[in-house]
Amino acid sequence: MTIRTRRAAQYVRMSTEHQQYSTENQSDVIREYATRRGLEIVATFTDAGKSGLRIDGRDGLRSLIRTVENGSAAFDNILVYDVSRWGRFQDADESAYYEYICKRAGLTVHYCAEQFENDGSPVSTIVKGVKRAMAGEYSRELSTKVFKGQSRLIELGFRQGGMAGYGLRRQLIDQHGQSKQQLSIGDQKSLQTDRVILVPGPSDELQVVRLIYRLFIDDRRSETEIADELNRSGIKNAIGHDWTRGTVHEVLTNEKYIGQNVYNRVSFKLQQRRVRNPPEMWIRNDRAFEAVVDPQHFFTARGIIQARARRLSDEELLTKLRLLLDHEGKVSGVLIDEVEGMPSSAVYRHRFGSLVRAYELIGYTPERDYAFIETNRRLRALYPEIIAEVVRSFELAGEHVERNEGTDLIRVNRSFSVSIVLARFERTATGSPRWTIRLDHGLEPDLTVAIRMNAQNAGALDYYLLPSLDVRAPRLRVAEENGMILDSYRLESLEYLFGMAVQVQIEVAA
Secondary structure (H helix, E strand, O other): OOOOOOEEEEEEEEEOOEOOOOHHHHHHHHHHHHHHHOOEEEEEEEEEOOOOOOOOOOHHHHHHHHHHHOOOOOOOEEEEOOHHHOOOOOOHHHHHHHHHHHHHOOOEEEEOOOOOOOOOOHHHHHHHHHHHHHHHHHHHHHHHHHHHHHHHHHHOOOOOOOOOOOOEEEEEEOOOOOEEEEEOOOOOOOOOOOEEEEEEOOHHHHHHHHHHHHHHHOOOOOHHHHHHHHHHOOOOOOOOOOOOHHHHHHHHHOHHHHOOEEEOOEEOHHHOOOEEOOHHHOEEEOOOOOOOOOHHHHHHHHHHHHHHOOOOOHHHHHHHHHHHHHHHOOOOHHHHHHOOOOOOHHHHHHHHOOHHHHHHHOOOOOHHHHHHHHHHHHHHHHHHHHHHHHHHHHHHOOOOEEEOOOOOOEEEOOOEEEEEEEEOEEEOOOOOEEEEEEOOHHHOOOEEEEEEEOOOOOOEEEEEEEEOOOOOOOEEEEOOOOOHHHHOOEEOOOHHHHHHHHHHHHHHHO
16 A cells, blocks of 8 residues: 655645745745655645635636545645635635645645644644634735725826727826826836826827717717718727727716726625625716816716616516517517617516516517427426436446435435536527536535537537536536636546546445
């Protein structure tokens, strides 16, 4: 039997907001610690430039936990610089949870730069608890300081990130307010003391901005009609692309065109839930930049847009839908979203529960939507057959299988659980294939097998094996190709899954 008690893995992390300890410096301290303890470092897991607020995106830590949990670790010790390297989680128990996973697997965790021994004693337990709480508190204090600093810069009239926009340019100034140079798209300042402001762009772009306002206010042209007019004239937007309804709407609604600097419309503090703040919480400077649009024109355009977007009653929504049906002879979600002046399809779904229900209320029977329902009905009938086939395949491979009749959760060899989901084939408005994978985290499966259906939704196209530790989103929207990270979980068949179960069974027996 191989003796691994003196073999160790190191985990190092450097966050973007706390960089006085580089990964190299952490490794130096860890190596010195390993030498004193007679430990050999045989593996390294690294998260460079990753925030410790969440585990999302931290491939190094997730890989370490995955290695520990699947029993493939070729080491019995894990070396970490200090307690905060696990993360500065806002819930201190999350940091403790990852250490517990390692301890449960029989591995010893060492904190190499700490002044206490991580030996499970009451003292070490208390100290770790305090340090975990302090790590989270550090992030909260830093977030507050950063917010105050950014708010102060906004009030002083400095630009905080983002593209300038059509008709505007980012101007770099030094600490004394002297102009240095204009920044191109993608350029960043190199000195901490430099600041960025917005200045008017070239005269030809300014003429286009004023043309947009004139067409919208005086000629009562919609954003879509204005975009079409600009594209016919060969005028490109700020990034050299054709104009769209959205890019025209941006010019008509963003306060920067009248010189206003606004911040904190949306909060995403500590990478928690994104919140849209009320206007009284916005940080602003109403005379930060030189205006390129007459304020009277700007607020006139805003008034037109606000009047257009007033809340409609249920009957008004249905009346608009009937008029669309009379004009087009049919309605669909895509058509609703494309027609100028129509509320979005999302409004109808929210107000009436579904588009199909809204269609029923105006007496319309959509072939496509009922075909969609029929497809779902067929998949629901197919699902039990697929579950039975997966169970049968496990049993033919010699595995012990338990199936929960209420949830269809499958437990294999009493070692890991599997949830099976079907991803229906559908096409976007442009004809591109799409699948939506819905994961049921409420079942707490160790592994979700997502079966992508073929174009006829009659059989399996391929499979995604999604570990719950790696994939926490409740829903994934996937295309034919999805990049190396997601498609690394894709398989042509489930033979690997059945083979993996055999390996687990052998390891448990051993």
